[in-house]
Amino acid sequence: MKVGVIMGGTSSEREVSIMTGQEMMAHLDVTRYEIVPIEINDKRELISKTAGIDVALLALHGQYGEDGTVQGTLDSLGIPYTGSGVLSSSVCMDKDMSKQLLRYAGLHTADWIMVNGVEELMTADVDALGYPVVVKPNAGGSSIGTRIVRTREQLEPAVAEALRWDRSVMIEQWIGGEEITCPVLDGKPLPVVGIKPNSEFFDYISKYVEGEAEEQVIVLPETLHKRVEAAALQCYKLLKCSVYARIDIIVQNGTPYILEVNTLPGLTKNSLLPRSAAAAGMSFGQLLDAIIEYSISERRSESKTNKE
Incomplete structure (x- = not known):
């Protein structure tokens, strides 16, 4: 089987994507697969470089790679690809949209406000959220452009920085508590990983620099464990994820608050899913x-459904 490992892309997470791709290639079984590294910069390259592969192993992150765009292109080319489909990828990449769906379904997630420019801060009632707040690009990942804002004076520069990475910015209520993540593989939860960063939150350095965060599988109290698994599986099903995903959560006073759902979580040597x-x-x-x-099974099932 010829496996094309697709990495790179055009998003702010390009370097993380390349790390993921290299790690994947280092661990693929060469006795089972013919491994084809495919580094892309645009859609044209995706079309030309994937010719002849049997499956696309997606190592992409961020916009263009994780938002359904590449998935849609590969669908049109008839090339099976790993992870969730177009709809789920698109919805999960949009933090505002996914949080609205989670909230509607009764899942716990922090309150938030959306802005499209610093001028909107004049009318946005950020004070109602209470400080500190988290300012982040709506469609960003790896905590790039994300800041913790503790005062009104810090808000505008933080929003301006986030706008460098996206056209819309989420200002989210800060939820203090224990940060964990619950991966799901083929609709079944994997062990929960606890996260204790050295910095004030799980930022880019904490995620990708060795020794900057303590990340280990933890055993939660039984009742809490059931709540966390139930919330993760509800997210997975509600947002129509398939194959695998990672649900990031803050636990406060025994209640799991959903941070976000990652449809192509990192697979570098420091990443949470392999752990x-x-x-x-x-x-x-x-x-x-x-x-x-x-x-491959999921793509075949989707193809069969579309033909009926």
């Missing part, structure tokens, strides 16, 4: 095998 899979008895290579197998 969780290892605790479930899966090596990195076995995790990739499962992702490829489940994805």
